[in-house]
Amino acid sequence: MKLQKxxxxxxxxxxFGPRWTYIAAVRNFLQKFLFVTLEDVKSADLISxxxxxLLENAIKYxxxxxxxxxxxxxxxxxxxxxxxxxxxxxxxxKILKEEIxxxxxxxxxxxxxxxxxxxxxxxxxxxxxxxxxxxYETCANIKLDATSDLVKIVVSFDLTKIRGRK
Amino acid sequence: MTTLDIKNFITDKVKIEFIEETIEKVKLDFIGELDFExxxxxxxxxFNEIHNKVISNKVKCVEVDFTxxxxxxSSGLKTLIKWIKTDITLPEDNRYKFKIIATxxxxxxxxxxxxxxxxxxxxxxxxxx
Ligand SMILES: Nc1ncnc2c1ncn2[C@@H]1O[C@H](COP(=O)(O)OP(=O)(O)O)[C@@H](O)[C@H]1O
Ligand SMILES: [Mg+2]
Numbered sequence: 001m002k003l004q005k006x007x008x009x010x011x012x013x014x015x016f017g018p019r020w021t022y023i024a025a026v027r028n029f030l031q032k033f034l035f036v037t038l039e040d041v042k043s044a045d046l047i048s049x050x051x052x053x054l055l056e057n058a059i060k061y062x063x064x065x066x067x068x069x070x071x072x073x074x075x076x077x078x079x080x081x082x083x084x085x086x087x088x089x090x091x092x093x094k095i096l097k098e099e100i101x102x103x104x105x106x107x108x109x110x111x112x113x114x115x116x117x118x119x120x121x122x123x124x125x126x127x128x129x130x131x132x133x134x135x136y137e138t139c140a141n142i143k144l145d146a147t148s149d150l151v152k153i154v155v156s157f158d159l160t161k162i163r164g165r166k
Numbered sequence: 167m168t169t170l171d172i173k174n175f176i177t178d179k180v181k182i183e184f185i186e187e188t189i190e191k192v193k194l195d196f197i198g199e200l201d202f203e204x205x206x207x208x209x210x211x212x213f214n215e216i217h218n219k220v221i222s223n224k225v226k227c228v229e230v231d232f233t234x235x236x237x238x239x240s241s242g243l244k245t246l247i248k249w250i251k252t253d254i255t256l257p258e259d260n261r262y263k264f265k266i267i268a269t270x271x272x273x274x275x276x277x278x279x280x281x282x283x284x285x286x287x288x289x290x291x292x293x294x295x
Contacts, residue, residue: 020203024179027237045273052201053240060203113281119244120251127244137277 012071018059018086026069027052037073038080043162046138047071050155051082053130058086061096063149083154093146100144100153103131112136138162170219175212180235182212191227192220196235200242209242213249226262232279233269233295243278247285254286266292 012033016022027048034044051069058067068085088096103111115132122128131142139161145152170192175182180200186193194216202208220228230246232238238246253261266282268275276294283290 024199024201042273049274056239113284116247120247127241129240129244133240133278137274
């Protein structure tokens, strides 16, 4: 085995069981790690917020053990990919597909506001506010890659945009 | 001076404390990380108790200070929106104002919270410091 020494960008991969208390631990670790890697507290805060939302989902909607999170920084492009994987049930994956399609259309602000109005009326545990929040707060691109019961959500951040956004 | 006679909400990760309780204003400080798996059953009852006592005591303004809140998950945000909604859908005479204090130093706050006044521009105000 060889150690990859050529990396001049940050890379993280973590695998753990679906337990709620991992979320804050991973969120706070990522915030610190990204602050060192990106040298920008705003990007670190917002990306770790997004990671936290994705991990909550991966744990809430998991059908079996195993949650994987990875973060890849592409220094040349000034972009970063955050990916979270879990197993889930087909009913949930169907909702997930529809939700991601929905939040990707229209203006992020309008969608977030719409989802806020909707959230107040929901009586189940969910808010369906997570993806709309990620997109609105970070202008990121959210993609879903689902093959049978394995779900992979990839959120791509344009770091130039995040730093420049007021 | 009035007192709502409600205990502060304290867990090992988050504290919601009463800072001021007058007839003009009830002020709450949020401190720590609010990231419950099910805030609907954990913190919404607390918000609802405040809501009911604010109405019965005819308090006209609730100020919520988030400047020490490091994190709020989307389901926590939902419970806050739900509280605001229960206020803005009351008969006009019973409604009270919401004043939200947020900080630009904690980066999720500004974006996540600044749209809240759009739910009811006359009743909800946000100040970002
Ligand atoms: N990792 C996941 N695996 C399976 N289903 C998911 C996953 N993430 C989200 N979903 C589905 O997409 C919906 C929307 O997610 P989100 O916007 O975060 O709202 P919430 O978590 O409050 O329900 C969820 O209610 C769930 O049905
Ligand atoms: Mg969610």
